[in-house]
Amino acid sequence: xxxxxxxxxxxxxxxxxxxxxxxxxxxxxxxxxxxxxxxxxxxxxxxxxxxxxxxxxxxxxxxxxxxxxxxxxxxxxxxxxxxxxxxxxx
Numbered sequence: 001x002x003x004x005x006x007x008x009x010x011x012x013x014x015x016x017x018x019x020x021x022x023x024x025x026x027x028x029x030x031x032x033x034x035x036x037x038x039x040x041x042x043x044x045x046x047x048x049x050x051x052x053x054x055x056x057x058x059x060x061x062x063x064x065x066x067x068x069x070x071x072x073x074x075x076x077x078x079x080x081x082x083x084x085x086x087x088x089x090x
Contacts, residue, residue: 008058015051022048039086046079 022044029037050072056063 011051011055011058015048015055018044018047018051036086039082043079043082043086046075046082050075050079 022041025037025041025044029041054067054072
């Protein structure tokens with residue numbers, strides 16, 4: 001798969017934004033420590049780890065995570081489900 005410069009910049013920006021949102025979720029978890037903040041933190045942690053795993057393939061041609069598009073979508077869907085579950089009313 002050919003990765004253009006715009007794709008590279010966009011993915012790096014998305015990882016930075018995900019890092020910031022994960023840090024905010026982690027700070028809120030450390031303060032409140034309830035079920036909702038736990039679910040939110042898990043969801044943003046999945047996004048963060050997914051972003052970190054996929055960044056090296058931009059710079060190292062031999063690096064292959066063996067992630068198919070379906071697996072990428074599955075990880076994102078699981079993360080979104082955790083975040084949505086954390087935002088539901090009791």
